[in-house]
Amino acid sequence: MGKVLQKEAFGLAAKDNSGVLSPFSFTRRETGEKDVRFKVLFCGICHSDLHMVKNEWGMSTYPLVPGHEIVGVVTEVGAKVTKFKTGEKVGVGCLVSSCGSCDSCTEGMENYCPKSIQTYGFPYYDNTITYGGYSDHMVCEEGFVIRIPDNLPLDAAAPLLCAGITVYSPMKYHGLDKPGMHIGVVGLGGLGHVGVKFAKAMGTKVTVISTSEKKRDEAINRLGADAFLVSRDPKQIKDAMGTMDGIIDTVSATHSLLPLLGLLKHKGKLVMVGAPEKPLELPVMPLIFERKMVMGSMIGGIKETQEMIDMAGKHNITADIELISADYVNTAMERLEKADVRYRFVIDVANTLKPNPNL
Numbered sequence: 460m461g462k463v464l465q466k467e468a469f470g471l472a473a474k475d476n477s478g479v480l481s482p483f484s485f486t487r488r489e490t491g492e493k494d495v496r497f498k499v500l501f502c503g504i505c506h507s508d509l510h511m512v513k514n515e516w517g518m519s520t521y522p523l524v525p526g527h528e529i530v531g532v533v534t535e536v537g538a539k540v541t542k543f544k545t546g547e548k549v550g551v552g553c554l555v556s557s558c559g560s561c562d563s564c565t566e567g568m569e570n571y572c573p574k575s576i577q578t579y580g581f582p583y584y585d586n587t588i589t590y591g592g593y594s595d596h597m598v599c600e601e602g603f604v605i606r607i608p609d610n611l612p613l614d615a616a617a618p619l620l621c622a623g624i625t626v627y628s629p630m631k632y633h634g635l636d637k638p639g640m641h642i643g644v645v646g647l648g649g650l651g652h653v654g655v656k657f658a659k660a661m662g663t664k665v666t667v668i669s670t671s672e673k674k675r676d677e678a679i680n681r682l683g684a685d686a687f688l689v690s691r692d693p694k695q696i697k698d699a700m701g702t703m704d705g706i707i708d709t710v711s712a713t714h715s716l717l718p719l720l721g722l723l724k725h726k727g728k729l730v731m732v733g734a735p736e737k738p739l740e741l742p743v744m745p746l747i748f749e750r751k752m753v754m755g756s757m758i759g760g761i762k763e764t765q766e767m768i769d770m771a772g773k774h775n776i777t778a779d780i781e782l783i784s785a786d787y788v789n790t791a792m793e794r795l796e797k798a799d800v801r802y803r804f805v806i807d808v809a810n811t812l813k814p815n816p817n818l
């Protein structure tokens with residue numbers, strides 16, 4: 460193999476598990492035949508970025524450039540790229556590659572490919588480590604690039620690439636997308652608030668389940684939820700027992716599943732998408748007595764990510780965001796830890812991250 464050509468890149472990286480990000484220069488590969496290169500305009504801050512920055516899942520390597528809710532404008536395409544042209548608005552979510560031939564890949568579920576490569580912190584084929592979207596530009600195989608509908612504002616669309624697909628995929632897969640169904644959404648953060656919007660667009664009745672009354676007004680009047688339940692209030696839980704077809708649990712910390720299982724109808728499904736660092740306690744009696752199910756779900760495939768964002772375009776679904784400058788990222792991480800965000804931080808990368816003069 461000849462000399463591998465590379466391009467200078469600049470971003471923000473965690474250098475250790477302290478939770479602090481700082482400027483970082485690195486290189487990305489040249490645009491390969493099937494690669495799309497794009498200038499990053501905006502990147503959302505997912506709670507997974509925070510888990511990874513702090514190595515809470517025990518799988519982080521440093522330096523770690525987070526970011527998997529990335530949108531931008533195409534600057535260069537490889538000779539064999541057919542789907543994208545320079546100037547087009549594109550995005551990349553949590554995946555940048557997969558094997559392409561296993562059962563999961565064949566079924567369009569690259570997210571479950573055992574050899575899938577995540578957008579940051581994973582070894583790539585050329586023995587480099589993948590770096591995410593808190594950076595000035597990206598290069599990605601065209602098969603993992605998503606087209607952003609023209610009518611969506613790019614900053615508020617960015618979080619759909621992880622938060623959006625993570626709630627959309629299980630609703631579709633588990634048949635929780637049928638009008639008339641009653642869906643619960645636990646945890647009203649980045650994932651939860653877009654979960655409410657998609658579930659409403661699918662025509663279901665949506666109840667937000669939260670730990671305090673604080674978000675009741677916003678959940679109902681701003682996000683369009685039909686009802687709001689405080690999970691720590693036994694009376695509110697009791698009144699809603701056995702009413703829900705499915706619950707999407709987006710909570711990022713350990714919490715009790717018992718009240719949630721109680722809210723489900725017979726055969727109801729509790730889908731775990733939140734990924735706390737410690738195991739949760741699973742009460743089995745409600746599962747046994749009423750054939751209830753608990754399952755997990757991880758992001759979604761590329762085809763369904765495109766479907767999700769096209770649906771968002773049709774229904775004008777975007778995230779409610781706080782647009783921040785790159786130098787605010789450490790404060791944003793601290794606030795995210797305390798659930799002090801309405802409802803997603805998005806970094807204004809192109810305007811505020813120090814540009815790379817060589818790009």
Ligand SMILES: NC(=O)c1ccc[n+]([C@@H]2O[C@H](COP(=O)([O-])OP(=O)(O)OC[C@H]3O[C@@H](n4cnc5c(N)ncnc54)[C@H](O)[C@@H]3O)[C@@H](O)[C@H]2O)c1
Pocket residue numbers: 504505506507508510621622625646647648649650651669670709710711712713714731732733734735756757758795798802
């Ligand atoms: N399964 C996947 O594919 C996938 C994809 C993206 C994110 N995630 C995970 O989902 C979780 C949520 O991500 P996010 O970006 O929406 O985070 P977020 O911080 O925006 O939202 C988390 C919500 O959980 C609530 N919460 C925190 N601790 C709680 C507790 N003890 N009890 C009840 N509620 C509590 C917070 O108030 C907040 O509303 C994270 O663990 C993240 O890593 C999973």
Ligand SMILES: [Zn+2]
Pocket residue numbers: 505506507508527553621622
């Ligand atoms: Zn994410």
Ligand SMILES: [Zn+2]
Pocket residue numbers: 557558559560561562563564565569572573574575
């Ligand atoms: Zn595969």
